Amino acid sequence: xxxxxxxxxxxxxxxxxxxxxxxxxxxxxxxxxxxxxxxxxxxxxxxxxxxxxxxxxxxxxxxxxxxxxxxxxxxxxxxxxxxxxxxxxxxxxxxxxxxxxxxxxxxxxxxxxxxxxxxxxxxxxxxxxxxxxxxxxxxxxxxxxxxxxxxxxxxxxxxxxxxxxxxxxxxxxxxxxxxxxxxxxxxxxxxxxxxxxxxxxxxxxxxxxxxxxxxxxxxxxxxxxxxxxxxxxxxxxxxxxxxxxxxxxxxxxxxxxxxxxxxxxxxxxxxxxxxxxxxxxxxxxxxxxxxxxxxxxxxxxxxxxxxxxxxxxx
Numbered sequence: 001x002x003x004x005x006x007x008x009x010x011x012x013x014x015x016x017x018x019x020x021x022x023x024x025x026x027x028x029x030x031x032x033x034x035x036x037x038x039x040x041x042x043x044x045x046x047x048x049x050x051x052x053x054x055x056x057x058x059x060x061x062x063x064x065x066x067x068x069x070x071x072x073x074x075x076x077x078x079x080x081x082x083x084x085x086x087x088x089x090x091x092x093x094x095x096x097x098x099x100x101x102x103x104x105x106x107x108x109x110x111x112x113x114x115x116x117x118x119x120x121x122x123x124x125x126x127x128x129x130x131x132x133x134x135x136x137x138x139x140x141x142x143x144x145x146x147x148x149x150x151x152x153x154x155x156x157x158x159x160x161x162x163x164x165x166x167x168x169x170x171x172x173x174x175x176x177x178x179x180x181x182x183x184x185x186x187x188x189x190x191x192x193x194x195x196x197x198x199x200x201x202x203x204x205x206x207x208x209x210x211x212x213x214x215x216x217x218x219x220x221x222x223x224x225x226x227x228x229x230x231x232x233x234x235x236x237x238x239x240x241x242x243x244x245x246x247x248x249x250x251x252x253x254x255x256x257x258x259x260x261x262x263x264x265x266x267x268x269x270x271x272x273x274x275x276x277x278x279x280x281x282x283x284x285x286x287x288x289x290x291x292x293x294x295x296x297x298x299x300x301x302x303x304x305x306x307x308x309x310x311x312x313x314x
Contacts, residue, residue, distance in 0.1 A: 099303040100269075107241045107269035108299055120297040121270040122304075123149035124240065126178055126216065128276040129157055129164030137281045139171045145288045147298040149173055151276075152216045155180030155200040162207045169208040174301035176214035177201060177235060186221040193229050201233060213306040214238065231308035240273035242266065246280045255283035262287060266294065 099116035100108045110116035123142075128151055129135055142149060151168050153175060158165045168175060179185060179196040188196070197215065205211050215235035217226055222237065230237040242265045244251070244258050251257040258280055262272055274280050291298075 096300070096302040098305045100299055101305045102236065102238060102271075103269075105241055106238045106271045107267070108271065108304065109269055111305065116303070117297040119268045119295055120299050121242070121266075121272055121291060122299040122301070123147065123272055124152060124176070124216070124274065125149060125280075126152045126273065126275050127157075127182065128153055129161055129168060130276050131278075132161075132164060132167075134276055134278055134281045135164055135167065138276065138284055139167070139173065141281075141284045141288065142173065143171065144285065145292070145298070147288060148300045148302070150176045150214055150301050152176040152178035152214070153200070153204070154178050154182050155196075155203050156182075158200070158203050158207060165204065165207050169210055174214070175204055175208065175210060175212055176216060177204070177212040177233075178216055179218055182218045184219055184221045185217050185226045186223045190225060190229070193226055197229055197233055197235070214301065214304075216240075234306075234308065236304070236306040236308060238271065240271045242270040242272045244272065244274045244280065246275050246277050246283075251279065253279050255279045255286070258283040259287045259290065263290060263294075266291075266296075 097114070099111055099114045100120075101111050102108055108120070108122055110118055125138070151173055153165060153168075165175065177197060177200045180199045181196065183196065185193050185196060201212060213234065213236060215230045215233070215237050216239065217237075220239035222230075222239070227237050242262060245261045246258045251261065258274070262274075288298075
């Protein structure tokens with residue numbers, strides 16, 4: 001039997017309504033934020049760019065908060081970044097800024113532009129390593145005052161007591177070259193001078209892994225030849241500008257005299273000469289305290305520019 005025409009139209013209308021109910025009206029549909037089109041919030045007739053101009057901005061509700069991650073969830077982000085790799089620094093390496101330079105009088109001056117204290121002194125100890133008890137006590141005092149020094153060593157002493165050289169290095173102090181046999185190098189020929197300096201460089205390197213950068217000739221006696229050879233070995237040649245006279249008979253067993261001698265000659269940039277001696281050891285704590293009370297700082301040898309003052313001959 002054929003359905004009346006009006007019934008057919010009514011059925012079609014009901015079917016259409018059912019379809020609309022199943023799909024939901026446009027206003028009731030749920031919008032997936034991750035698939036939302038930027039044009040939905042755009043102003044009319046305004047061009048929408050392919051990527052927002054503030055793509056790098058970090059907001060609480062934005063994926064840009066993760067823009068520092070080159071890869072997120074296994075997929076690259078749309079934000080491009082340049083990553084700068086810093087030079088790798090070996091573990092245990094101390095990076096130090098040069099702050100002082102030595103003048104022709106063997107005194108130290110702040111390098112132009114640095115903030116180094118002008119009122120400062122360099123502590124040095126010659127003729128070691130000798131005695132473990134004396135050396136340890138001196139190292140303990142330097143540690144107490146948070147101070148560094150140069151220990152100018154002789155090769156024959158290092159050969160006899162390499163463990164003491166290792167002790168100096170292990171305590172973070174600087175090792176300098178003071179020739180092998182403590183001879184007057186100014187009186188020696190070129191071959192001897194080269195051996196006296198070179199052999200110390202080798203034994204210090206072999207014993208500690210460190211290469212000396214400072215050289216002091218025994219008795220302060222050098223000359224042009226010694227300076228030239230030191231420069232060829234990349235050593236900064238120096239004598240001193242303040243002598244404690246702790247090596248002199250007048251100060252033996254008299255720590256107070258050692259202190260008095262240093263304080264009488266005190267000046268900014270002083271290069272103080274001392275030795276590994278029992279009375280110097282006994283004087284050291286009081287001496288460093290007095291220097292501090294006078295407003296003096298202590299120069300870390302690692303902050304000294306060791307560029308040789310005498311250029312090697314070509």
